[in-house]
Amino acid sequence: MTNPIQPELADLISLKSKTDFLGFPFHKNTIIGFGENKSLFKTRGLNFEEVRQYQPGDDIRQIDWRVTAKYGKPFTKLYTEEKEKQVYILCDLRPNMQFATHGHFKAVVAARLASLIGFLAEQKNDSLSYQILSHKIIQSLANLPARDTLPYFLNQLAQELPKESEISFCQIIPFMEQNIRPGSIIFLISDFYDTTIDDLKFLGELSHKNIINLIHLYDNMEIQLPKGILPFSNGKKEILLDTQSNSFQKNFKNSWTHKTDLLRQNVKKYHWGYLSLATDSDYLNQFQRFCLGDLS
Numbered sequence: 522m523t524n525p526i527q528p529e530l531a532d533l534i535s536l537k538s539k540t541d542f543l544g545f546p547f548h549k550n551t552i553i554g555f556g557e558n559k560s561l562f563k564t565r566g567l568n569f570e571e572v573r574q575y576q577p578g579d580d581i582r583q584i585d586w587r588v589t590a591k592y593g594k595p596f597t598k599l600y601t602e603e604k605e606k607q608v609y610i611l612c613d614l615r616p617n618m619q620f621a622t623h624g625h626f627k628a629v630v631a632a633r634l635a636s637l638i639g640f641l642a643e644q645k646n647d648s649l650s651y652q653i654l655s656h657k658i659i660q661s662l663a664n665l666p667a668r669d670t671l672p673y674f675l676n677q678l679a680q681e682l683p684k685e686s687e688i689s690f691c692q693i694i695p696f697m698e699q700n701i702r703p704g705s706i707i708f709l710i711s712d713f714y715d716t717t718i719d720d721l722k723f724l725g726e727l728s729h730k731n732i733i734n735l736i737h738l739y740d741n742m743e744i745q746l747p748k749g750i751l752p753f754s755n756g757k758k759e760i761l762l763d764t765q766s767n768s769f770q771k772n773f774k775n776s777w778t779h780k781t782d783l784l785r786q787n788v789k790k791y792h793w794g795y796l797s798l799a800t801d802s803d804y805l806n807q808f809q810r811f812c813l814g815d816l817s
Contacts, residue, residue: 525625528614528632530679536633537640539805572596573814588813596813607664608642609701610635610651611693612678613711615686620740624801627738631710632678634736634808638708639674642667649674650700652693654711656683660696690716694723703730710736712743713784721783725791734794736808737784741799744777745770 523532572585575595588596612635618628625633635651642649649667651674653659659677661670690711701707707727713735724733746764753760764770781797788795796811798804 523625523629523633525621525629526619527626527682528629528679530675533632533636533675533679536636539637539809540640540644571599571812573599592813606645606647607702607705608638608647608649608667609697609705609707610638610649610674611654611707611709611711612651613654613690614678614682615654615688616683617714618712618738619682621800622740622742624799626682627712627740627800628682630738630798630800630804631736634710634804635678635708636675637805637808639667639671643671647706652696653677654686654688654690654693655680656686656688658688658692658696664700664702691720694720697723697727701727701731705731707731707733708736709734710738712738713780716784718783721787724793725787728791728793732794733791734796735784735788737781737795737797739797739799741801745774 523529572588573596575584575597579597583598585596585598612631614628614631618631619626621627624630639649639651647667648664649670650661650664651670652661661674690713709724727733748765748770751762751764753762764773785795787793794811796808798807
């Protein structure tokens, strides 16, 4: 059983068995856009890359019948030129991610999804680089094959979650500028609570030559609080907050809407991949569907 408040190494390692049906998303899908930096082929003789939902014009000889039977709708095998790619993962484990009213802490969801992506990179013989936002920024020292980087990454993900952190989202940018080479697949896993317009603009520029996917984690109480006199704590101090007034409820919900609208506007503008996941959702299944391009 998964620990809901702390990532554990044994659990993260066990997720390797969940990658059988997964592949990195490369195609565009309405608001779930992925850029066009990778040329896709639907013919035999090249390197198998992924499975995605069947689209008109696909070669019916490339239908993956096993996945089709599992989901009850047709999926096609895709092939690419055999070429090592760089996979970059940002995993946010700061105190803001240590929250959930139901399900697992956002930090636990983030660590589990980051592990899955790492196993996919290993499976496809790609290189892997990473940053973990914790009490400090923890990052890979070099762009090495995923099979070499992954053990260190998993161990770092399973470290005790920080009680305090002064790290901000914008501090990832220097590493990304220096270490991400064109043609990379980038996954950013966070609640994006402190992401600024300048941060999103930088990611927009980065997406001209890379594929960017945002995985946005949230708890339903971040959208709407119950009415009452509620206790809140940051681990040091506790306050009582009166949430009963209609004006408070409206302002609270507007704050959430403004943040998510800003993310979605940039997703649409720059054709990023975007997956929004609640802490109490079946997030592994939703991530699987995200990779398959099946988000209907």
